[in-house]
Amino acid sequence: MQDGAGSSKMFSEKGSARRKLDQQNFMEQVRECRDNGYLLSSRKIGSGAFSKVYLAYATHERMQHNPKLASDLRGKRHAMGQPPPLRVAIKIISTAEAPVEFSQKFLPREISSLNATYKHLNVVLLYETYQNSQRSYLVLELAARGDLLEHINAVSDHCCRPGLGEEAARRLFWQLVSAVAHCHSSGIVHWDLKCENILLDDQGLLKLTDFGFANRSGLKNSLLSTFCGSVAYTAPEILMSKKYNGEQADLWSLGIILYAMVTGKLPFKDHQPHRRLHLMRHGPTFRPGTSPECQDLIRGLLQLRPCARLDLQQVATHCWMLPAAQALFCTMLSSAPEKPAESQLPATLDHTEPGRDSEPPRPLLKLRRPQQGGTHRESASGLVPEPPEAIPRRRAGSAQLGLRNMAAASLGVGASR
Numbered sequence: 001m002q003d004g005a006g007s008s009k010m011f012s013e014k015g016s017a018r019r020k021l022d023q024q025n026f027m028e029q030v031r032e033c034r035d036n037g038y039l040l041s042s043r044k045i046g047s048g049a050f051s052k053v054y055l056a057y058a059t060h061e062r063m064q065h066n067p068k069l070a071s072d073l074r075g076k077r078h079a080m081g082q083p084p085p086l087r088v089a090i091k092i093i094s095t096a097e098a099p100v101e102f103s104q105k106f107l108p109r110e111i112s113s114l115n116a117t118y119k120h121l122n123v124v125l126l127y128e129t130y131q132n133s134q135r136s137y138l139v140l141e142l143a144a145r146g147d148l149l150e151h152i153n154a155v156s157d158h159c160c161r162p163g164l165g166e167e168a169a170r171r172l173f174w175q176l177v178s179a180v181a182h183c184h185s186s187g188i189v190h191w192d193l194k195c196e197n198i199l200l201d202d203q204g205l206l207k208l209t210d211f212g213f214a215n216r217s218g219l220k221n222s223l224l225s226t227f228c229g230s231v232a233y234t235a236p237e238i239l240m241s242k243k244y245n246g247e248q249a250d251l252w253s254l255g256i257i258l259y260a261m262v263t264g265k266l267p268f269k270d271h272q273p274h275r276r277l278h279l280m281r282h283g284p285t286f287r288p289g290t291s292p293e294c295q296d297l298i299r300g301l302l303q304l305r306p307c308a309r310l311d312l313q314q315v316a317t318h319c320w321m322l323p324a325a326q327a328l329f330c331t332m333l334s335s336a337p338e339k340p341a342e343s344q345l346p347a348t349l350d351h352t353e354p355g356r357d358s359e360p361p362r363p364l365l366k367l368r369r370p371q372q373g374g375t376h377r378e379s380a381s382g383l384v385p386e387p388p389e390a391i392p393r394r395r396a397g398s399a400q401l402g403l404r405n406m407a408a409a410s411l412g413v414g415a416s417r
């Protein structure tokens, strides 16, 4: 039997052996990245179940050899009007430690889904991958401002009221809808749409990520039976173990995300599945002050019957969304044709990066995590310019019709790289 001093010595020896091993692993990763043209920093910007994500830098040689990387980073430099940061995010997956199913099923899905959808400005760009027998490396576009959950919480704290304002929510939701429409039209359902999988970059642009559960939707209207995603965002038909349509399930998640954006809460919070379904049947409730149009859009997405939900075209042309379409239209008219797509959207969030080191499991909305300065200014989260003036009442009907057509047409093509 060990006495107290003996067991604490054993623990500290174990701890230092673990640290040594971690250090050794990290040095191997640094070497493997350098061999592939990237300088890995020690700054961990996130972690998942089997992955760690680090800030890294692309070397000039690598940029010369990878056209995707070169053109994207060149565009970013241009948009930021700054000397080249050449920053990327490298997601390192320890395939030796992860379950076989993860390495053989979910990781390949993530890579193929990103390769199928990367052209959209609001989908995180996978520059390249490399691997060995121990690890897989995904070199990703850096979205340095944290995720939507952090953003909502930071704005709520700053403004002392829960949620983003409807204007800010609309600008972000527009980008999300556009990204999801692009995925669906590329035959990909995300299956895990939630605030934690929506990142923001230095310019405040939304970047959809984490396609680990994503899959080919295959035939239109084909029904799936696998459970994917996070319960709070999961469609009722999945919770009820019914066969379901992946695209319609994504629509439900969009409704939950929009609700979270405007109210700072999740609509159907209950740990008991039957209670949760009961709440879903009753539909969401809103705090006073939420506009009737916004409520209508959320209710249209959070329909219990999947086929009764608004589709993406209907979402894009919903009256609550029209100001976003109008702003996009004005931006398109006023921007010079030679500018890269990103530079058409002004950088309006400030440039401080929130610290996001190794973290405990994600809390749902309401639980606060410490934030460093920088993501707190709601008014600064605008992504597209405000519409210059209201549509004159007399002509509102035809102007809105035009905008609706434009909104519908711009889904999926409005933000291609």
Ligand SMILES: Nc1ncnc2c1ncn2[C@@H]1O[C@H](COP(=O)(O)OP(=O)(O)OP(=O)(O)O)[C@@H](O)[C@H]1O
Pocket (backbone or CB within 6 Å): 045, 046, 047, 048, 049, 050, 051, 053, 089, 091, 124, 140, 141, 142, 143, 144, 146, 147, 196, 199, 209, 210, 212, 356
């Ligand atoms: N391109 C990126 N830019 C900046 N941060 C990122 C990027 N990709 C991932 N992260 C950070 O790393 C975290 C983990 O990444 P991701 O969700 O892709 O990993 P995962 O292994 O799929 O996670 P999970 O196990 O939660 O599904 C994210 O929550 C985010 O904070």
